[in-house]
Amino acid sequence: MGIVIIGGGAMGRAMYDGWINAGVPENSIAVADLNADLCCGSADFLLRDTGQSKMVVLAVKPQYVASVLEAHAQLLNPGDIVTSVAAGVRLTTLNGLVSDTVVVARAMPNLAVALNSGTIGIAIANGVSEAMVQNLTSVYDKLGKSFCIDEQQIDSFTAIAGSGPAYFFQFVEHLAANCAHLDIHQDIADSIVTQVMVGAAAMLADTDLPGASELRNRVTSQEGTTEAGLKSLEANGVLSQLVKNCLIDARERARELSEIEYRHG
Known part of the structure; x- marks a missing residue:
């Protein structure tokens, strides 16, 4: 074709x-x-x-x-x-x-x-x-x-997939920037975090397991370092609410833009 x-x-x-x-x-x-x-x-x-x-x-x-x-x-x-x-x-x-x-x-x-x-x-x-x-x-x-x-x-698809890479990049940006608090120099922090994300994405794409949650469970040892970090991320359900708000706000903006473009067209 x-x-x-x-x-x-x-x-x-x-x-x-x-x-x-x-x-x-x-x-x-x-x-x-x-x-x-x-x-x-x-x-x-x-x-x-x-x-x-x-x-x-x-x-x-x-x-x-x-x-x-x-x-x-x-x-x-x-x-x-x-x-x-x-x-x-x-x-x-x-x-x-x-x-x-x-x-x-x-x-x-x-x-x-x-x-x-x-x-x-x-x-x-x-x-x-x-x-x-x-x-x-x-x-x-x-x-x-x-x-x-x-x-x-x-519009919902736009909020998830169209804008999704930017959400991912921003999380990577914050993760790399905060490596300084762990005495990891910025000149290698970006490379470390990028490789972590590349590896995690490859695992997710390759797995037959039902979604990311099972992979997360496999990485998370009871009372280990990963569990400690995840508890901080999930404290009081803040992360889940932030993601929900992010997607809803992006979808609503997509709807607004669609209506503007439709009227102008």
């Missing part, structure tokens, strides 16, 4: 890099942008009648989605897929901008797609065949792992 990414900003380029890393041929994927410096790949496949469907990814600001689809209407053939990563542009809006023979979907990736470790939420319009759904998800799975969600869950 050929892929055209319209918009060469941070997310558009991250997706391009991820697909190239996954083995998508450079002559089967292209980034198109008004800024020629942001264009890459090759769109020559558009000139060949391969009989295969293609995917057009809209990685532009929400207010430009309608004009971009209008300008590129000649690219879309029956069976093609349009996926939008633009916040607030709903499936009903996308359906109204293309032929009813074109499949539309919304995607919410995070920037880890550049390293093929992304988390991607996909909301697909009703009536799409199971074969087409599998085709779409298989393309996005090359960037990490995709999850089919209802459109009304997009």
Whole structure:
């Protein structure tokens, strides 16, 4: 399947890099942008009648989605897929901008797609065949792992997966910064903490155990150092409440932004 990414900003380029890393041929994927410096790949496949469907990814600001689809209407053939990563542009809006023979979907990736470790939420319009759904998800799975969600869950998914890396980075930042209180110099603290997180993530990704809690239990010896540290983190349920507040606040802001973008669009 050929892929055209319209918009060469941070997310558009991250997706391009991820697909190239996954083995998508450079002559089967292209980034198109008004800024020629942001264009890459090759769109020559558009000139060949391969009989295969293609995917057009809209990685532009929400207010430009309608004009971009209008300008590129000649690219879309029956069976093609349009996926939008633009916040607030709903499936009903996308359906109204293309032929009813074109499949539309919304995607919410995070920037880890550049390293093929992304988390991607996909909301697909009703009536799409199971074969087409599998085709779409298989393309996005090359960037990490995709999850089919209802459109009304997009804002919640954004709060968890879209913003999630920043929560992780901030915890790493605090952990490394506080190594100074344990007489660990900053010049190695960052490397130590990063490696701890890389190892923990690898264990979590590799385990057949039911979630992080069982791994945590295995690491935690009774009355040991880990238990002492965890008791401090969990004192009076503060950590759980902070995480809950974090996710709710992020989701509500995503809803606000979606409504703003939707009205402006």
